Amino acid sequence: MKISFKLNGKRVIVDTDPMKRLLDVLREDFNLTGTKEGCGKGECGACSVIVDGKIVNSCLFPVCQAEGCEITTIEGLSDGEKLHPIQKAFIEAGAVQCGFCTPGMVLATKVLLDKKKNPTDEEIKEALSGNLCRCTGYVKIIEAVKKVRRKK
Amino acid sequence: MEKFIKISKLADLKKIKNPVKFLAGGTDIYPLLKDGFLENEFFCDISGIKELKETKIKKDVLEIGALVTFSDVIENPVFKKYANALYESALVMGSPQIRNRATLGGNIANASPSGDSIPPLFVLKAKIKTNLRTVDIDRFFMGPKKTILKKNELITRIIIPKEQKESYFMKVGPRKALAISKVSVAMAFKMQKGVLKDVRVALGAVGPTVLRAKKTEDFLEGKHLSDRIIKKAGEIVSSEAMPIDDFRSLAVYRRKVAGSILEKILEGRLKWVR
Numbered sequence A: 001m002k003i004s005f006k007l008n009g010k011r012v013i014v015d016t017d018p019m020k021r022l023l024d025v026l027r028e029d030f031n032l033t034g035t036k037e038g039c040g041k042g043e044c045g046a047c048s049v050i051v052d053g054k055i056v057n058s059c060l061f062p063v064c065q066a067e068g069c070e071i072t073t074i075e076g077l078s079d080g081e082k083l084h085p086i087q088k089a090f091i092e093a094g095a096v097q098c099g100f101c102t103p104g105m106v107l108a109t110k111v112l113l114d115k116k117k118n119p120t121d122e123e124i125k126e127a128l129s130g131n132l133c134r135c136t137g138y139v140k141i142i143e144a145v146k147k148v149r150r151k152k
Numbered sequence B: 001m002e003k004f005i006k007i008s009k010l011a012d013l014k015k016i017k018n019p020v021k022f023l024a025g026g027t028d029i030y031p032l033l034k035d036g037f038l039e040n041e042f043f044c045d046i047s048g049i050k051e052l053k054e055t056k057i058k059k060d061v062l063e064i065g066a067l068v069t070f071s072d073v074i075e076n077p078v079f080k081k082y083a084n085a086l087y088e089s090a091l092v093m094g095s096p097q098i099r100n101r102a103t104l105g106g107n108i109a110n111a112s113p114s115g116d117s118i119p120p121l122f123v124l125k126a127k128i129k130t131n132l133r134t135v136d137i138d139r140f141f142m143g144p145k146k147t148i149l150k151k152n153e154l155i156t157r158i159i160i161p162k163e164q165k166e167s168y169f170m171k172v173g174p175r176k177a178l179a180i181s182k183v184s185v186a187m188a189f190k191m192q193k194g195v196l197k198d199v200r201v202a203l204g205a206v207g208p209t210v211l212r213a214k215k216t217e218d219f220l221e222g223k224h225l226s227d228r229i230i231k232k233a234g235e236i237v238s239s240e241a242m243p244i245d246d247f248r249s250l251a252v253y254r255r256k257v258a259g260s261i262l263e264k265i266l267e268g269r270l271k272w273v274r
Helices: A022-029 A085-092 A102-115 A121-127 A139-151 B010-015 B029-034 B070-075 B077-082 B084-092 B104-110 B118-123 B214-220 B227-240 B251-273
Strands: A002-007 A010-015 A048-051 A054-057 A070-072 B004-006 B021-023 B043-045 B055-057 B061-065 B127-130 B134-136 B141-143 B155-161 B166-172 B183-192 B195-204
Touching: A022 A048, A048 A102, A054 A102, A085 A102, A085 A139, A102 A121, A102 A139, A121 A139, B055 B077, B061 B077, B070 B084, B070 B104, B077 B084, B084 B118, B084 B166, B084 B183, B104 B118, B104 B155, B118 B166, B118 B183, B118 B195, B166 B251, B183 B251, B195 B214, B195 B227, B214 B227, B227 B251
Parallel strands: A002 A070, B004 B043, B021 B043
Antiparallel strands: A002 A010, A048 A054, A048 A070, B055 B061, B061 B155, B127 B134, B127 B155, B166 B183, B183 B195
């Protein structure tokens, strides 16, 4: 089945199994390996991407449903070599250790900050509740989100 | 040939020749595929049927499309107004990622005894409408993962009466986000001068399907809410639950917690009266 959508600002077409996971299409057909597979069951959020402004697990997303959508992966965030303010804040706050959860965390943060300029700690925790991190204990991740908040 | 079909209007259901597995948000289907189940299924993607994404406010009822997501339930103020228990269950179901994709129709069709939207729908007297018939939710579930749905019968709408009543939902799981309920309780009633009327209680994850706690309902009916009544209701609901021991929890724990949750809901309500 031919499926066309907007991927990181560019219109793309892929001809593939309609039930293939968006995660696999991104990694295999488009070589965008910033999107990670953690659990593969929607429990960890490592595969999170933004579809039409909403955060979703790409491991649970049939590519056929991407038709006509606008998709942002971690690769679509930086402006060439210039990092996005959220990416900078994560580095500055030391919110990255093994890095596996980071793409998902950064994208979940983006969706939050696009909606709310000044989220409370509770709102930050809620927005990141679908993303597991096994290294940092979350403190530094929350600090990173607050850093972006202060800069804005 | 791909074992896949996509339909974009309800009328196209008639055109389907094979027995199909309906695909909506995919949040229950993909974990099964990952484990090697459903491999030979013929999938029918219904996510493009626009009419099933709408919630209509009719004179006496809310008519909710089966493709309405848990995020829609949180964001559309009509749910908090007319179906607060459902709204409260949406707040604590899954994660933001799951809520953006998971649909009410899917949660019902999946028929898990711990499906978070189901106890609220029981106490809100919901009816399940399919392409073939309309059924009271009390009659819809046959067992864990079993419903009365026939092959290629699709849930299309959920009908909730707009009566002015209060309803609540609470669950207990191992953690706050992404937890499958060990026990959940939904409750609805009308409160007139401190007296409970038209009480309905439903329990999740403590039986083969979601259960109505009818003894508890009978006990609370017409009672003036007090600390003593709340404690007694907690005991009755604990005795009425029919939990099992499984990898998520022990029966004895689930019984006790079912009582505690009911008490917590009613205590919260009592504070508000005082």
